[in-house]
Amino acid sequence: MSRQPTNAAPDATTTAAPQTAPEKRVLHDCRNAFAETLIELAEADPTLVAVCNDSVGSSKLEGFQQRWPERLVNVGIAEQNLVGVGAGLANGGLLPFVCAAASFLTGRALEQIKTDVAYSDANVKLCGISSGMAYGELGATHHSIEDFAWLRAIANLAVIAPADPEETRQAVRAAAAHRGPVFLRLSRMGVPDVVPEGYTFEIGRAVRLREGSDVTLIANGTLVHRALDAAELLATEGIEARVINLPTVRPLDGAEILAAARDTGAIVTAEEHQVQGGLGSAVAEVVVSHQPVPMKILGVPGVFAPTGSAAYLLDRFGMSARGIAEAATEVIRRKRAAS
Amino acid sequence: MNSSRPSAQHLAGIARRIRRRDLDMIYEAGAGHLGSELSCTDLLVALYFGELQVDPDEPSAPTRDRFVLSKGHAAGVLYVTLAEAGFIDPAELATFMQPGSRLNGHPDRKLVPGVETNTGPLGHGLPVAVGMAKAAKLRGESWRTWVLTGDGELQEGSNWEAAMAAAHFGLDNLALVIDHNRFQQGAAVADTNDLAPLADKWRAFGWHLHELDGHDFDAIFAGFDVARSTRGRPTCLIAHTNKGEGISFTRDRVAWHHRVPTAEEYAQARAELTEVPS
Numbered sequence: 301m302s303r304q305p306t307n308a309a310p311d312a313t314t315t316a317a318p319q320t321a322p323e324k325r326v327l328h329d330c331r332n333a334f335a336e337t338l339i340e341l342a343e344a345d346p347t348l349v350a351v352c353n354d355s356v357g358s359s360k361l362e363g364f365q366q367r368w369p370e371r372l373v374n375v376g377i378a379e380q381n382l383v384g385v386g387a388g389l390a391n392g393g394l395l396p397f398v399c400a401a402a403s404f405l406t407g408r409a410l411e412q413i414k415t416d417v418a419y420s421d422a423n424v425k426l427c428g429i430s431s432g433m434a435y436g437e438l439g440a441t442h443h444s445i446e447d448f449a450w451l452r453a454i455a456n457l458a459v460i461a462p463a464d465p466e467e468t469r470q471a472v473r474a475a476a477a478h479r480g481p482v483f484l485r486l487s488r489m490g491v492p493d494v495v496p497e498g499y500t501f502e503i504g505r506a507v508r509l510r511e512g513s514d515v516t517l518i519a520n521g522t523l524v525h526r527a528l529d530a531a532e533l534l535a536t537e538g539i540e541a542r543v544i545n546l547p548t549v550r551p552l553d554g555a556e557i558l559a560a561a562r563d564t565g566a567i568v569t570a571e572e573h574q575v576q577g578g579l580g581s582a583v584a585e586v587v588v589s590h591q592p593v594p595m596k597i598l599g600v601p602g603v604f605a606p607t608g609s610a611a612y613l614l615d616r617f618g619m620s621a622r623g624i625a626e627a628a629t630e631v632i633r634r635k636r637a638a639s
Numbered sequence: 640m641n642s643s644r645p646s647a648q649h650l651a652g653i654a655r656r657i658r659r660r661d662l663d664m665i666y667e668a669g670a671g672h673l674g675s676e677l678s679c680t681d682l683l684v685a686l687y688f689g690e691l692q693v694d695p696d697e698p699s700a701p702t703r704d705r706f707v708l709s710k711g712h713a714a715g716v717l718y719v720t721l722a723e724a725g726f727i728d729p730a731e732l733a734t735f736m737q738p739g740s741r742l743n744g745h746p747d748r749k750l751v752p753g754v755e756t757n758t759g760p761l762g763h764g765l766p767v768a769v770g771m772a773k774a775a776k777l778r779g780e781s782w783r784t785w786v787l788t789g790d791g792e793l794q795e796g797s798n799w800e801a802a803m804a805a806a807h808f809g810l811d812n813l814a815l816v817i818d819h820n821r822f823q824q825g826a827a828v829a830d831t832n833d834l835a836p837l838a839d840k841w842r843a844f845g846w847h848l849h850e851l852d853g854h855d856f857d858a859i860f861a862g863f864d865v866a867r868s869t870r871g872r873p874t875c876l877i878a879h880t881n882k883g884e885g886i887s888f889t890r891d892r893v894a895w896h897h898r899v900p901t902a903e904e905y906a907q908a909r910a911e912l913t914e915v916p917s
Binding site: 349370371373375376378380381383384385386387388389390391392393394396411412415416419420421422 | 701705747748749755756757758759760762763765766767768769770771772773774775777778784796797800801803804807
């Protein structure tokens with residue numbers, strides 16, 4: 301195994317193609333699962349409305365709009381009003397799914413999310429589309445890699461990042477069924493199917509996708525399949541990594557995190573987000589308080605990302621399968637050194 | 640429609656009582672926004688006792704009228720008005736801003752019946768009200784949405800996002816009442832970031848515009864009737880008011896935005912607000 305640092309130089313990891321998945325995988329844009337599910341739900345529930353900010357296309361709402369033009373509330377390019385209107389629609393007895401590019405929805409309307417939605421307990425479903433670095437080459441203005449930190453600090457708001465189409469479908473249904481504010485973080489970056497047959501998503505529940513006793517890899521969203529690939533790589537080296545999909549960043553499944561700390565004694569987290577304040581921080585808060593073990597938090601290391609596709613940037617910031625595997629060997633080394 | 644609205648004289652008595660209780664409450668709590676509350680007291684009285692179809696026994700009735708106090712810092716007078724209207728126990732007003740009280744310095748809908756949405760940061764009420772009015776339209780229901788903003792508050796850009804949307808959606812079931820008391824926290828609005836020409840701005844944004852004296856109940860109700868009878872677009876009622884109205888030494892004085900009276904000032908103010916038999 302190479303000893304290359306996890307924040308590898310660009311020339312070491314410039315290929316956008318998966319480095320550790322030689323077989324051809326079908327990659328999915330989870331926005332399609334989102335849009336199809338929204339239409340299914342809207343068929344059954346006449347109170348469901350979609351609200352957007354001139355983002356009909358990017359939110360994949362064309363089908364919804366064609367079917368129910370009057371139930372698609374487009375406020376134009378005005379995110380503060382977008383979220384306020386969503387809260388008002390909920391007050392008026394409707395079930396609004398408020399859809400906008402994640403970076404603008406969260407950054408531009410953060411106070412509306414806090415005050416009008418979460419603090420007011422409005423039954424609004426916020427859908428942050430093309431989250432993370434999905435807009436890759438468009439640059440840091442369009443990246444949403446601060447949203448976990450911002451939103452998980454807001455009380456009474458569920459924050460969910462599904463990993464694949466099936467989990468997206470279930471998360472959208474769960475959000476609709478849940479009475480209260482929800483933020484769904486939905487990428488457009490292609491991902492393979494990762495959740496197993498018969499999988500059941502629940503808000504606030506983490507799911508073990510692979511058993512292992514040497515180290516635990518915790519990821520969500522677009523990083524889950526990379527973590528699974530990392531576990532495969534580690535297995536070839538005789539390391540058994542547990543892999544946990546943690547779609548709900550708030551409320552957190554503390555029991556599953558503590559079980560991982562207790563059973564494996566070393567944790568790596570990986571997320572399409574800044575290392576500050578996101579999934580890794582949430583996990584660390586639990587671990588440090590109850591079961592301290594060596595940890596490594598992988599994410600964007602406190603910088604605005606340079607130009608490149610999301611896949612390129614994830615690789616560059618040490619979140620290729622290889623990079624995650626290297627982080628795992630590092631925490632295992634620290635675990636052994638401490639024992 | 641309120642065909643039998645109470646007389647202006649009757650409402651003036653209620654308004655005096657509310658102003659007096661509000662003054663007491665702020666004096667007892669040692670905090671509050673007296674000037675901002677006195678300027679919108681008559682507007683709140685007109686809404687709660689002559690306009691809004693709301694029921695304290697069923698504060699969440701689906702087809703109730705919605706009222707949003709966007710200038711959430713005037714929570715004190717909202718609480719007194721809600722108590723007067725039967726939504727909360729008047730005895731509870733003594734807990735205003737005390738530790739553990741549900742009567743926060745800015746209203747919390749989860750705690751206080753009759754509050755529709757939480758406000759405090761400015762520029763939040765109108766967008767939420769637009770959503771409410773749009774919901775009534777989508778549901779085919781006839782309830783109306785009323786929102787009260789300050790004037791300085793209109794410096795927040797979110798209002799203008801909402802103003803465009805309300806006109807675009809043709810929300811004639813929405814009325815905005817602007818408490819145009821001409822002062823904000825630190826200075827006159829005109830000296831801070833002037834809104835003039837305010838009426839022209841709303842007309843340009845596609846709203847029906849009507850100006851009224853915000854301390855004259857007949858004028859206020861005439862404005863409400865204008866809002867009710869306007870079709871195809873929302874109505875903006877610019878209510879010309881005085882900050883600190885009702886107490887001689889607080890009127891039009893920016894210092895009273897959130898000043899708490901001394902014992903001497905309190906005694907004088909209370910004497911001025913002593914109820915006149917109606």
